[in-house]
Amino acid sequence: xxxxxxxxxxxxxxxxxxxxxSAVLTCxxxxxxxxxxxxxxxxxxxxxxxxxxxxxxxxxxxxxxxxYGDRYRNILGYLPQDFGYYPDFTAMRFLLYMSAIKGxxxxxxxxxxxxxxxxxxxxxxxxxxxxxxxxxxxxRLGIAxxxxxxxxxxxxxxxxxxxxPKERVRFRNLISSFSRNKIVLLxxxxxxxxxxxxxxxxxxxxxxxxxxxxxxxxxxxVDGKVWECRVPNGEVPSLENKHNIxxxxxxxxxxxxxxxSEEKPLESALNVAPNLEDLYLYYFNDKESV
Amino acid sequence: MKRDLELEACLKQxxxxxxxxxxxxxxxxxxxxxxxxxxxxxxxxxxxQILTHLSYISGWIWLVQAAxxxxxxxxxxxxxxxxxxxxxxxxxxxxxxxxxxxxSKSFRAGIWEMEASCRYxxxxxxxxxxxxxxxxxxxxxTGALAAYRMIEGALWEFCFxxxxxxxxxxxxxxxxxxxxxSRWNSAVMAGVSVMAGILExxxxxxxxxxxxxxxVSLTKVLPLLTLLAxxxxxxxxxxxxxxxxxxxxxxxxxxxxxFE
Numbered sequence: 001x002x003x004x005x006x007x008x009x010x011x012x013x014x015x016x017x018x019x020x021x022s023a024v025l026t027c028x029x030x031x032x033x034x035x036x037x038x039x040x041x042x043x044x045x046x047x048x049x050x051x052x053x054x055x056x057x058x059x060x061x062x063x064x065x066x067x068y069g070d071r072y073r074n075i076l077g078y079l080p081q082d083f084g085y086y087p088d089f090t091a092m093r094f095l096l097y098m099s100a101i102k103g104x105x106x107x108x109x110x111x112x113x114x115x116x117x118x119x120x121x122x123x124x125x126x127x128x129x130x131x132x133x134x135x136x137x138x139x140r141l142g143i144a145x146x147x148x149x150x151x152x153x154x155x156x157x158x159x160x161x162x163x164x165p166k167e168r169v170r171f172r173n174l175i176s177s178f179s180r181n182k183i184v185l186l187x188x189x190x191x192x193x194x195x196x197x198x199x200x201x202x203x204x205x206x207x208x209x210x211x212x213x214x215x216x217x218x219x220x221x222v223d224g225k226v227w228e229c230r231v232p233n234g235e236v237p238s239l240e241n242k243h244n245i246x247x248x249x250x251x252x253x254x255x256x257x258x259x260x261s262e263e264k265p266l267e268s269a270l271n272v273a274p275n276l277e278d279l280y281l282y283y284f285n286d287k288e289s290v
Numbered sequence: 291m292k293r294d295l296e297l298e299a300c301l302k303q304x305x306x307x308x309x310x311x312x313x314x315x316x317x318x319x320x321x322x323x324x325x326x327x328x329x330x331x332x333x334x335x336x337x338x339q340i341l342t343h344l345s346y347i348s349g350w351i352w353l354v355q356a357a358x359x360x361x362x363x364x365x366x367x368x369x370x371x372x373x374x375x376x377x378x379x380x381x382x383x384x385x386x387x388x389x390x391x392x393x394s395k396s397f398r399a400g401i402w403e404m405e406a407s408c409r410y411x412x413x414x415x416x417x418x419x420x421x422x423x424x425x426x427x428x429x430x431x432t433g434a435l436a437a438y439r440m441i442e443g444a445l446w447e448f449c450f451x452x453x454x455x456x457x458x459x460x461x462x463x464x465x466x467x468x469x470x471x472s473r474w475n476s477a478v479m480a481g482v483s484v485m486a487g488i489l490e491x492x493x494x495x496x497x498x499x500x501x502x503x504x505x506v507s508l509t510k511v512l513p514l515l516t517l518l519a520x521x522x523x524x525x526x527x528x529x530x531x532x533x534x535x536x537x538x539x540x541x542x543x544x545x546x547x548x549f550e
Contacts (some may be wrong), residue, residue: 048407070409074331078407084400100342103409105332115321145404149331 001061002026003047003153003183008056010042010207017042019207020056029179031194031215032187033276034204035284040187041081043204044157047185048078060153074103077151079142081158081187087131091122091141094130098145109148116144120174135162143171147178154184160193172197189284191277201276205283215276222274222282227259229269239265244285246278260285331409339410343418348395351388351423355430358385359437366437374441378434378451385430386460389423394467417531424527431456446509449516457519464526468533 003025010018017039034040045051047058049065049072058065065072085094092113099109117123120140130138139162146154156175160168168190175184176197188194194201194215201218203211211218226246231239236248236255243265247258258272259265260282274282334342358381365373393416396402406412431452438448 045403050403050406070411073407073409073411076407078404080403082400083404086395086399086401097346098404098408100346101405101408101410101415103331103334111321111324115318118318142404149409 001152001181001183004057004059004062005047006057006059008043008046008058009054010039010046010051011054016207018046018053021207021209022056023202023209023212025183025185027181027183028199029175029184029186029197031198031201032185032204033189033191033194033201033280034187035189038204038284039207040204041157042207044078044080044155044185044187047153047155048076049073050078070103074149075152077146077149077154079146079156079159081161083142085130085138085141087129089130090127091117091130091133092126094141095145095148099148102149104149112148112150113144116147119177120144121170136164136167139163140167140171143174152182154178154182156184156186158188159186160188160190168193189280191280195276203279203283210283219274219276219279222260222279224271225260225262225282226272226274226278227261227265227269228256228272229259229266230254230256231266231268244281246281339418340421343415344422347419347422348392351392352426354388355385355426359430359433362434363437366441369441371441371443374438374443375447375451378438378448379455381434382431382452382454382456383459385427386456386463389420389427389460390463390467392423393419413531413533420527420531427456444509446512449512453516454512454519457516457523461519461522461526464523464530468526468530 005021005023005025008018008021009016019039021043032040032043042051046053047065049058052066060068060072060075063072086097089097095113095116096109099113104112114123114126117126120143122137122140122144125133125137130141133141139159143156143159146156159175160171163171172193175186178184179197186194186198198215200213201211201215202209203218211221230251231254233250233253233255236257239245239257239259244260245257246260249256258278259269260278264271358377362374362377362381365377396405396412396415402412405415410418434452435448438452
C-alpha cells in the first residue's frame with residue numbers, strides 16, 4: 001500500500017501553493033508540519049482529489065487517483081481544516097448521512113456509527129443536535145466521520161485545532177489506535193501533536209518539502225543552532241529584536257532565553273539539544289514569510 | 291405515550307446493574323468482529339440512492355411547495371385568473387430559489403469538503419438532490435397547470451407566468467452556484483432573489499401592454515421561448531452534476547466574490 005506523489009504542483013495565477021512535490025507515503029503516521037499558508041491544506045485537498053493539480057500526479061498503488069475515482073474515495077477518510085455540519089442533525093444522524101454518501105450499507109452504518117461514537121466519547125450525546133456541541137465535540141465527531149469506512153488512507157487537516165490539552169492527548173491516542181495498517185497524514189502547526197504520534201515528518205515551507213524523515217533525524221538538522229543564556233531583564237527587548245527567541249523564563253532579575261540562531265548570540269550562551277519546536281521556530285520564524 | 295411513562299416509572303424503581311468492563315470489552319470486540327465480516331460497500335441502484343437522499347432533504351421544502359399549490363387551487367376555485375397569474379409569477383422563481391437553497395446547503399454549512407471526499411462525491415450528491423427537488427417542482431408545476439386549465443387559462447400564459455420564470459431563475463442560480471461554488475452563501479441567495487424580484491416586477495408591469503399588442507404571435511413564441519429556456523437550465527444542471535472540483539481556483543476571483 002503506497003501513496004505516491006510525483007511532481008505535484010498547484011498554482012493559483014502567479015502564486016504557487018504547492019511546488020513540484022514528490023514523496024512516497026506507505027503505512028504509518030506522517031506529520032505534515034508547516035506554518036499557516038505553507039500549502040498544507042492545498043496539498044491535502046490534492047491528495048483527496050478535491051482540487052485538481054496544475055501539474056503532476058498522485059497515485060495509489062500505482063494508479064492515478066483521478067482515474068481510480070470512487071474506488072479511491074472508498075478507501076479515503078478526510079477531515080478538513082474548516083468544516084461545518086448541518087446544524088439540525090444529531091450526531092447519529094450526521095454519521096448515518098456520511099455513511100450513506102460513503103456508500104456504506106445501512107446495517108453496517110448503524111453499527112459502525114455507534115462503535116465510533118463510543119470510541120470518540122460521544123455515545124451519550126448521540127441524539128443531541130450538533131449545534132449544541134462544543135468545539136471539541138464537533139472535532140471528535142469529524143474524526144469519527146473520517147473513520148466510518150475504515151479508510152486505508154486517512155488525511156487529517158489540523159485535527160487538533162480548537163481542542164484543549166486533554167482532548168488533544170485523547171485525540172492523539174485515538175489516531176494511534178486507528179493508524180494500524182493505514183497511511184495517516186496529519187497536518188498541523190502544533191508541534192507536540194506530531195512529535196508524539198508521527199513516525200515520519202514532512203516539513204513544508206512555501207509549497208516545498210524542505211525536510212522529511214523521522215523526528216529525531218529532522219531535529220538533527222538544527223543541531224548547534226539552539227542556545228540558552230541567562231541575561232538581565234533589561235536586555236531582553238534588544239535581544240528579541242536581534243534573534244529568534246524560542247522560549248523565555250523570568251527568574252528574579254534575570255531571564256533565561258532559548259535562542260535559535262546560526263551563530264552564538266552571546267558569549268555566555270550555551271549550546272543545547274534541540275527539540276521539534278526549535279526546528280519549527282528555526283524554519284518558520286516570524287521574520288520570514290511562510 | 292402513557293405506556294412509555296408507566297414503563298419509565300417502573301424502570302426508575304430499579305437501579306441499573308454495574309457494567310462488567312470485561313463483558314463490555316467482549317461485546318465491543320464481538321461488534322467489531324461482526325462489522326469486519328460485513329459487506330459494507332454494496333453497489334446501490336440509482337433509485338436506491340435517490341431514496342436514501344430523500345430522507346436527508348429538509349422537510350420544510352415539501353411544506354412550502356404544498357402551501358404554494360394549495361394557494362393556487364384556492365384562487366382557482368374562486369375563478370380569479372388575475373390573482374392566479376400573479377401567484378404563479380411570484381411562486382415560479384420562488385420554487386427555483388428553494389431548490390437552489392437546498393442544493394447549496396453543503397456550501398452554507400461548510401460540509402462540502404467532507405462530502406466531496408466521499409464515494410458519492412459532491413457532483414453525485416448534487417445529482418441526487420437535483421433529481422429529488424426537480425421532481426418535487428415538477429409535481430407542483432403539473433398541479434398548477436392542471437388548476438390553470440380548470441379556469442381555462444391558455445398554455446402560453448402558463449408558460450409566461452410560471453414556466454419561463456422558473457426555468458430562467460433556475461438556470462441563472464445554477465450557473466452562479468457552479469461559478470462561485472464554495473463561497474456560495476445567503477448573501478448571494480438574497481442578491482439573486484432581489485434581482486429576480488426587480489426583473490419580474492419590470493416584466494409584470496410591461497406584460498399587459500405586450501399581450502394587448504401582439505397576442506397572436508405571443509401564443510406561438512412563448513412556448514418556444516420556454517423550451518429554449520430549458521437549454522441553459524439543462525446545461526447548467528448537467529455541468530453541476532459532472533464537475534468534480536468546486537473550488538474557484540483563480541485567486542483573482544476570490545476578491546471579487548468574497549462574501550465570507
